[in-house]
Amino acid sequence: MTTITANLKKSAKKMPLKGMMDNVMEQFNSAADHINLHPNIRKILSITNNEVLVNFPVKMDNGDVEIFTGYRVQHNNALGPYKGGLRYHPTVDLDAARALAMWMTWKTSLAGLPYGGGKGGIKIDPSKYSESELERITRRFTFALADNIGPEHDIPAPDVNTNSQTMAWIADTYMSTRPPAQRTANQHVVTGKPDGSGGLEGRDRATGFGVYLTIKFWAEKNKVSLDDKTFIVQGFGNVGYWAAHFLEKDGAKLVAVQDAHGSIKNAKGINVEDLFNYTKVNNGSIVDFPNSKLVDKKDFFTLDCDILIPAALGNQITKENAPKIKAKLIAEGANGPTNVDGEAILLERGIAIIPDILCNSGGVIGSYFEWLQNRNGEIWHLEEVMEKLSKKLKGSFDKVFDYSERQAIDMRTAAFCIAIERIEKAYVQRGIFP
Numbered sequence: 275m276t277t278i279t280a281n282l283k284k285s286a287k288k289m290p291l292k293g294m295m296d297n298v299m300e301q302f303n304s305a306a307d308h309i310n311l312h313p314n315i316r317k318i319l320s321i322t323n324n325e326v327l328v329n330f331p332v333k334m335d336n337g338d339v340e341i342f343t344g345y346r347v348q349h350n351n352a353l354g355p356y357k358g359g360l361r362y363h364p365t366v367d368l369d370a371a372r373a374l375a376m377w378m379t380w381k382t383s384l385a386g387l388p389y390g391g392g393k394g395g396i397k398i399d400p401s402k403y404s405e406s407e408l409e410r411i412t413r414r415f416t417f418a419l420a421d422n423i424g425p426e427h428d429i430p431a432p433d434v435n436t437n438s439q440t441m442a443w444i445a446d447t448y449m450s451t452r453p454p455a456q457r458t459a460n461q462h463v464v465t466g467k468p469d470g471s472g473g474l475e476g477r478d479r480a481t482g483f484g485v486y487l488t489i490k491f492w493a494e495k496n497k498v499s500l501d502d503k504t505f506i507v508q509g510f511g512n513v514g515y516w517a518a519h520f521l522e523k524d525g526a527k528l529v530a531v532q533d534a535h536g537s538i539k540n541a542k543g544i545n546v547e548d549l550f551n552y553t554k555v556n557n558g559s560i561v562d563f564p565n566s567k568l569v570d571k572k573d574f575f576t577l578d579c580d581i582l583i584p585a586a587l588g589n590q591i592t593k594e595n596a597p598k599i600k601a602k603l604i605a606e607g608a609n610g611p612t613n614v615d616g617e618a619i620l621l622e623r624g625i626a627i628i629p630d631i632l633c634n635s636g637g638v639i640g641s642y643f644e645w646l647q648n649r650n651g652e653i654w655h656l657e658e659v660m661e662k663l664s665k666k667l668k669g670s671f672d673k674v675f676d677y678s679e680r681q682a683i684d685m686r687t688a689a690f691c692i693a694i695e696r697i698e699k700a701y702v703q704r705g706i707f708p
């Protein structure tokens with residue numbers, strides 16, 4: 275057992291963790307201990323730079339006014355502008371936003387991008403609102419945030435329950451509030467926009483493609499073929515679908531899926547494209563897909579498979595279900611899907627984990643390409659984007675895998691160490707004002 279694993283096990287025995295912020299701090303401190311991070315820099319990286327909370331009114335379709343609460347947390351910008359998604363979900367709060375912003379700092383640093391980390395969103399269940407209401411909510415939220423975001427300051431992107439349309443509304447609202455001569459120069463205030471509004475071709479699949487690539491790279495390092503390997507996916511949105519799409523093309527077989535509506539399985543295989551097309555005509559739900567059986571939600575992670583891809587929300591793999599997981603590899607398509615208690619158990623059982631800040635970093639790398647495209651007035655084509663993405667992710671994966679092997683530590687700790695060391699170097703070289 276590695277020292278890091280032992281530390282995780284000890285921490286897991288202390289008391290139940292309260293939330294994602296507890297998890298990210300446990301992960302950060304384990305890595306900081308491993309690299310002997312300077313105490314002053316540890317203090318800086320342990321807190322957020324800015325936390326914005328806005329309450330704003332929006333008129334609904336029926337004429338009533340509702341008050342919404344939105345958040346934007348900016349963790350660190352030592353390497354460049356804050357970067358991270360905006361999610362619309364009932365679980366959005368400051369604790370979650372802080373944790374997600376911190377993870378974004380490590381993710382952008384690990385990928386070698388000129389960004390820091392930020393995150394936020396609105397505490398809302400978007401399924402309860404019409405598209406016109408969501409547009410007004412988004413535009414009003416953007417107006418409330420306008421002085422706290424910007425193409426060289428803080429660059430939001432899509433996340434849970436937000437998409438390219440959401441980003442188009444934000445970009446249009448933000449540009450409309452700028453002086454006329456500056457409007458087009460602010461198009462890259464967000465990334466993940468539609469192709470026709472400054473978006474990057476291939477940005478829609480970048481995160482899921484990255485999940486697939488890291489699985490492929492792991493398989494190559496371990497001399498394992500993906501052909502006929504079985505996998506299950508929690509979350510069949512943008513990330514889960516594209517990860518499954520590319521894995522299936524490489525010969526792997528999807529045998530179970532879980533989404534917000536329910537869980538299904540078919541040991542003989544579920545055709546990814548057929549399921550995706552089914553969700554389009556079934557209100558986004560996978561339930562009752564032909565030739566599939568329903569699975570109890572609590573039993574989903576215990577299903578027989580070679581690869582498990584949690585691509586939904588955080589804190590899904592815990593000390594309760596980790597002992598029952600049968601997968602040999604977990605590829606974290608979501609942010610923070612495995613808590614510290616669960617990870618300690620998985621590592622003890624010899625189950626490999628491709629950590630979120632590496633596994634799902636294809637999205638922020640794609641966002642960086644879009645940002646560059648907008649800044650330089652260029653148009654990149656799909657083949658070029660996918661080639662650049664593959665090269666960037668291969669470099670990141672090799673660094674983490676090799677560091678993990680050399681130091682005899684798990685891949686998450688290795689990824690954190692690499693990310694934190696890059697930020698530490700920036701502080702050492704620049705000093706701390708004044």
